[in-house]
Amino acid sequence: MTCGSYLIDRLHQRGFRMTPQRMAILHTLRRAGGHLSATEVFERTRRAQPGLTEPTVYRTLEFLAENGYALAAHIGGGKLVYELTEENHHHLICKKCGKTISVEYTVLASVYEQLQLSTGYKLDSSHVTLFGLCPDCQT
Amino acid sequence: MTCGSYLIDRLHQRGFRMTPQRMAILHTLRRAGGHLSATEVFERTRRAQPGLTEPTVYRTLEFLAENGYALAAHIGGGKLVYELTEENHHHLICKKCGKTISVEYTVLASVYEQLQLSTGYKLDSSHVTLFGLCPDCQT
DNA sequence: TTCCTTATTGCAAGTAGTTGCAATAAGTAT
């Protein structure tokens, strides 16, 4: 069994299909463990799936993020990165050295709740990225 | 006096220069009032500055955001938008209809403080965008 | 004013990401 198998039933229940391309992209994300840009996903996955094209990668990543199977996060410079859904969390990125740390979702949970009450919006538990200077770069 | 004049001294103090291109781009942002994508800024500014090129627009917007003269925000679909710095605020965007509302900076201020204490990072008061469904689209 | 330094621009060529549409193939039903 390859490592995207666990998703097959969940996809079918919602009328979606599992394909070799999706399986391979899930495999790449799983192996990477962390964040990967669309380009990185394309390059790594193509090794196992030589026929794979860029539009398919972009569409698959968007599909996975839209349906909750992966998280998308904006990190510096307008770039989007993806990772498999695990614990919800947020990121702090140092503008100078690029060092990234994760922050538990609970830190923002009360704000989310407050905002939902005051605005009526139902918010995604999305992957927020905050920028600043890490302790080492503040001098 | 054109409307970027107020920035001239602040730029000179830091070794930067004011140029007709920068002036025109500031004018465009000022007139728009709200968010504008790089492409929109390019198209609108070019009417007044026919020689203007795309790389200049992208670099100018990045420059303005980097130095605190403008704010950059990621809104849906990986797009970056810019606006002139005024009050710090955040955005809530409806994934379905695109309706956007602003949220005061103070809502997130306590979280920022808490994060700065627990992580040691010095955070930018950045422009965070949260996604969700607005009251009308929740049915 | 004129000269000088160098920040900023424009050009040109590059990379990244998107879109429409016809062809393919996943999964269901027969």
Next chain:
DNA sequence: ATACTTATTGCAACTACTTGCAATAAGGAA
């Protein structure tokens, strides 16, 4: 097994954005 529906893919052309480098011009000094 076979046929059918339609989600998904690949292709090709397009738009968005970036980068290196030489030319230009802003702003300070002589």
